[in-house]
Structures are given as C-alpha cells and as structure tokens.
Amino acid sequence: MLSYTEENYLKALLRITFENGSEQVGTNELANVLVVKPATVNDMLKKLKEKELVEYKKYGKITLTANGRKNAIEVLRKHRLWETFLYEKFDFTWDEVHEVAEQLEHIQSGKLIDKLDKFLDYPQFDPHGDPIPNKKGEIKVNFKKTLSDVEVGNSCRMVAVKDNSSSFLQYVVKVGLGINNEIKVLSKQEYDALLVIEVNGVKSSVSQKFAENIFVVCQNCIIGKTCSKTKCEIEK
Amino acid sequence: MLSYTEENYLKALLRITFENGSEQVGTNELANVLVVKPATVNDMLKKLKEKELVEYKKYGKITLTANGRKNAIEVLRKHRLWETFLYEKFDFTWDEVHEVAEQLEHIQSGKLIDKLDKFLDYPQFDPHGDPIPNKKGEIKVNFKKTLSDVEVGNSCRMVAVKDNSSSFLQYVVKVGLGINNEIKVLSKQEYDALLVIEVNGVKSSVSQKFAENIFVVCQNCIIGKTCSKTKCEIEK
DNA sequence: TAATAAAGTTAGGCTAATCTAACATAAAAA
DNA sequence: TTTTTATGTTAGATTAGCCTAACTTTATTA
Numbered sequence: 280m281l282s283y284t285e286e287n288y289l290k291a292l293l294r295i296t297f298e299n300g301s302e303q304v305g306t307n308e309l310a311n312v313l314v315v316k317p318a319t320v321n322d323m324l325k326k327l328k329e330k331e332l333v334e335y336k337k338y339g340k341i342t343l344t345a346n347g348r349k350n351a352i353e354v355l356r357k358h359r360l361w362e363t364f365l366y367e368k369f370d371f372t373w374d375e376v377h378e379v380a381e382q383l384e385h386i387q388s389g390k391l392i393d394k395l396d397k398f399l400d401y402p403q404f405d406p407h408g409d410p411i412p413n414k415k416g417e418i419k420v421n422f423k424k425t426l427s428d429v430e431v432g433n434s435c436r437m438v439a440v441k442d443n444s445s446s447f448l449q450y451v452v453k454v455g456l457g458i459n460n461e462i463k464v465l466s467k468q469e470y471d472a473l474l475v476i477e478v479n480g481v482k483s484s485v486s487q488k489f490a491e492n493i494f495v496v497c498q499n500c501i502i503g504k505t506c507s508k509t510k511c512e513i514e515k
Numbered sequence: 516m517l518s519y520t521e522e523n524y525l526k527a528l529l530r531i532t533f534e535n536g537s538e539q540v541g542t543n544e545l546a547n548v549l550v551v552k553p554a555t556v557n558d559m560l561k562k563l564k565e566k567e568l569v570e571y572k573k574y575g576k577i578t579l580t581a582n583g584r585k586n587a588i589e590v591l592r593k594h595r596l597w598e599t600f601l602y603e604k605f606d607f608t609w610d611e612v613h614e615v616a617e618q619l620e621h622i623q624s625g626k627l628i629d630k631l632d633k634f635l636d637y638p639q640f641d642p643h644g645d646p647i648p649n650k651k652g653e654i655k656v657n658f659k660k661t662l663s664d665v666e667v668g669n670s671c672r673m674v675a676v677k678d679n680s681s682s683f684l685q686y687v688v689k690v691g692l693g694i695n696n697e698i699k700v701l702s703k704q705e706y707d708a709l710l711v712i713e714v715n716g717v718k719s720s721v722s723q724k725f726a727e728n729i730f731v732v733c734q735n736c737i738i739g740k741t742c743s744k745t746k747c748e749i750e751k
Numbered sequence: 752t753a754a755t756a757a758a759g760t761t762a763g764g765c766t767a768a769t770c771t772a773a774c775a776t777a778a779a780a781a
Numbered sequence: 782t783t784t785t786t787a788t789g790t791t792a793g794a795t796t797a798g799c800c801t802a803a804c805t806t807t808a809t810t811a
Contacts, residue, residue, distance in 0.1 A: 282768090284768065315768085315769070315770090316769080316770065318769090318770075318771080318772095319768070319770075322769085323767095337776090338775085338776055338777070
C-alpha cells in the first residue's frame with residue numbers, strides 16, 4: 280500500500296514524463312512540481328527505489344519502473360474520473376475541480392472507481408480535455424495539440440481555445456465550431472499552411488494563426504504504441 | 516484547518532457521547548475506540564485542548580467544546596452523506612460503505628458536500644438508519660430504539676432487525692413489515708406489553724419479544740431539544 | 752480504611768515527511 | 782581547459798502521530 284505522499288511523487292513523475300516527452304526526470308524538476316526541496320525528493324527517491332517504483336543512480340536521472348508507472352496511472356485515472364464527476368454531476372467549474380480531485384484521487388477502493396467509471400459512462404476525456412486512462416492503464420493521446428498539429432486526412436475533437444479574445448471567439452462561432460465538435464483536416468496549403476477543414480459536414484478555410492488557437496485531441500492513439508509528442512500516427 | 520487525525524479524534528468523542536448518553540468521555544475509552552494507546556490519546560488531548568476543541572483537566576473527563584462539537588458533527592455529516600451516496604448511487608452494500616466513507620469524510624470542500632446533499636435530495640437518514648446532521652448541525656434523534664420503546668400513539672420507521680433467524684424474519688414478512696415501513700403503535704397491553712401496530716393501513720398484534728427485535732427510528736426529534744436516550748418526546 | 756485495581760500521565764523513542772546548510776558532481780561558458 | 786553555475790547529495794534538525802515502560806492518581810472492594 281502506498282502512502283498519500285508516495286502516490287503524489289509517482290503522479291508527478293508521470294506528469295513530467297508526459298510534459299517533457301521523455302522518461303528522464305531530474306531531482307530539482309520534481310522538487311519544483313511538488314513544491315518541496317530537492318533534499319526531500321532525494322530522501323523519498325531512496326524509498327521509492329527500495330520499493331522498486333523508480334530507477335535511478337546517484338547524480339543520474341529518475342525513471343518510473345513498470346510498476347511505478349502502473350501505480351501513477353492508476354492515480355491519474357482516479358484524478359481525472361473525479362474531475363469529470365465533479366464537473367458533470369456537481370456543477371463544478373474547470374478551475375474548481377482540480378483541488379478537490381487532488382484529495383479524492385487518494386481514496387482507496389477499487390469498487391468505487393469502477394462504479395464511478397460506469398456512472399460516468401466510461402468517459403475518455405476529463406473536463407480539461409485530458410485523456411482518462413482506462414482500467415487496463417491505457418491512455419489515449421493528448422498532448423494539448425492545436426488544430427495546426429493535425430495531419431492532413433486526420434480527424435480531431437475541439438476541446439478548448441488558446442485565445443479568449445471576443446474577436447477570435449466570434450470567428451470560431453462563424454466557422455461553426457464549438458467544444459467537442461469533430462474536425463476533419465481535408466487539406467493544407469504548403470505555402471501559408473492555410474487549412475481546409477470540415478465540421479458537421481460544412482467545409483471552411485482557416486489560417487494557420489486560427490488553427491494554432493484551437494486546442495484539439497486526437498482520440499485514436501494509445502501512448503507508447505503509435506504516438507509521439509509532436510506527431511500522432513493514426514490509422515483510422 | 517484540522518488534520519485527518521484530529522478530525523477522527525473529534526468524531527470518536529462525539530460518537531462515544533451519543534452511545535453513552537453522556538458528555539463525559541474517558542481517555543482509555545477513547546483510546547479503545549480509536550485503536551491507539553492511552554498515552555497517544557493523552558498527547559493528542561493536549562493539542563486539542565490548546566486549539567480549544569475539547570475541555571479537560573488532569574485525571575478528569577473529556578468533553579467537546581461547542582467548537583469541537585461543531586467540527587465533529589461536520590465530519591459525521593460528511594460520513595453519513597457519503598455512505599448514503601455509495602449505497603444509493605453506487606450499489607454498495609451496508610457492510611461496504613463504512614470503510615470507504617471513513618476516507619471520504621475527510622475531503623475538504625464545502626461545495627462538494629452541499630452538492631452531495633442536494634444530489635441525494637437532502638436525506639435525513641443514512642443506510643444504517645442513523646440520522647444525518649443537516650447543514651446547521653442539527654441531528655434528528657436515533658438511539659437505535661426498538662419498536663418496544665415507542666410510546667403508544669407515536670409512529671416510527673423500521674430500519675433493521677436485531678434477530679436474524681429465518682423464523683423471525685418469516686414472521687416479520689407475515690406481519691407485512693419491511694425496511695423503511697412506517698409503523699404506528701396503536702395500543703399496548705399493560706399486562707404482557709402486547710402491541711397493536713398499524714403498517715400500511717393493516718393492523719396486527721405483536722408480542723414484546725417481537726417488538727424488541729425490530730430496530731426503529733423516530734424522525735421528529737432533534738438531539739438536545741426534546742429527546743433523551745430512552746425516551747423520545749414527540750409532539751407530532 | 753487500607754489494599755488493590757483501574758484509569759490516566761510522563762518520559763523517552765521511533766518513523767515519515769519535511770526543512771536548512773554545507774558539500775559534491777556534472778554541465779555550461781568563458 | 783579551467784571556471785562558474787546548475788544540479789544533486791548528505792548530515793542534522795523538526796513536527797505529527799504513534800509506541801513502551803514506569804509512574805501517579807482515582808476508584809473499588811475486601
């Protein structure tokens with residue numbers, strides 16, 4: 280059984296791994312994320328190494344073991360399921376869910392999580408558009424890509440906007456776009472990256488600048504299988 | 516902000532208070548309930564006294580202050596709301612809810628509890644038939660009375676049985692009784708305490724022995740206002 | 752009422768998780 | 782390649798919550 284604190288260390292390691300697109304994590308980096316001193320991280324690392332949850336050598340980088348990763352993903356799964364629950368069932372806003380989910384993610388009960396998952400009808404993404412690991416520990420890819428990262432021929436789903444100016448938002452509406460809309464990228468101009476997209480059967484042309492301000496997720500890849508940080512190798 | 520452990524001490528004090536029908540709690544008693552050593556309780560008591568959550572003198576008895584009681588009731592409220600949630604929404608059984616609620620009761624979020632309360636439609640009793648304190652901290656009485664404790668002319672609600680033998684349970688069914696049924700006590704024979712009760716409009720006679728094996732709650736009294744442990748002063 | 756038992760307290764120790772301050776190593780820059 | 786900076790480590794201390802063992806006070810009972 281892992282302590283509340285140990286779980287947080289593993290979760291932070293996983294998060295950094297995702298953000299960096301690399302398995303290698305530094306002591307200071309981890310200390311920053313957890314808001315503790317590097318010395319503290321060092322102590323904990325010894326314990327986690329002892330328990331075979333991380334691998335690291337003196338002055339080297341930290342990586343999660345398979346078992347450490349499994350535990351971290353389990354915590355992440357709980358966190359994101361609870362966020363989804365709070366958002367959908369209890370009218371919490373985007374900014375409110377995180378803090379409470381930080382606490383709820385440590386509740387120990389397999390049955391509770393299974394029931395929660397079922398209750399929410401097995402959601403794949405949390406309210407922030409981040410993917411929820413499934414029971415097997417598989418995670419759909421979501422690197423906070425923008426529409427401009429999507430390859431020609433592929434589809435994605437809009438989850439958020441980067442620019443919140445009203446002029447931009449009005450433009451978004453005009454194109455017929457909204458949260459959760461499926462967007463297919465039909466073509467991309469080589470010269471200026473002008474995109475032709477299709478939303479609800481309607482085709483539109485949008486500039487690169489526009490595309491860079493639309494956050495999307497691609498729902499078809501599992502981390503570690505076919506996707507990298509910048510490129511998403513979908514076969515639909 | 517109270518720690519997880521401090522909350523548990525306060526909750527245990529409140530629980531003992533209810534069970535004893537007295538505000539006076541002993542160190543060993545508390546240690547037994549919390550499954551720690553008396554010395555540990557002693558240490559914690561100093562801290563709780565310092566924070567003005569309990570009152571006690573050396574070698575004396577422990578009592579909750581108004582503030583300590585308020586905090587304890589808040590934890591109890593959360594515990595019982597979560598039990599109700601697990602039971603009603605997630606198909607947990609009676610025996611499963613407690614362990615998980617022990618964890619959930621420490622989640623800090625006023626909004627969460629308000630929404631939970633609303634989501635469950637402001638329940639007054641948890642799955643065990645124990646009363647859920649309302650937002651103001653008022654608790655409806657429930658001393659795990661049996662049907663034989665109910666005064667003539669009063670009504671109560673069946674919440675459990677004491678005897679689990681099949682012969683008894685078959686008798687219960689025959690009388691038309693079940694969990695959550697409203698029971699009105701119409702009369703009581705002085706000589707042998709034979710009761711005439713009414714359930715769903717049907718009158719039956721039951722023996723004292725039978726009545727002593729039916730747990731009921733009376734839903735109309737607030738602790739500290741009109742009720743004592745053995746007698747429930749209802750004005751309906 | 753004196754002896755015994757029960758209840759409560761104190762002192763000293765342990766572990767998990769944190770800190771500061773000083774030190775060691777690796778990486779970057781001059 | 783040497784110096785400087787960034788990164789990582791160690792030692793020693795602190796706090797919360799727990800323990801055991803020895804002691805003190807209160808309650809019980811012979």
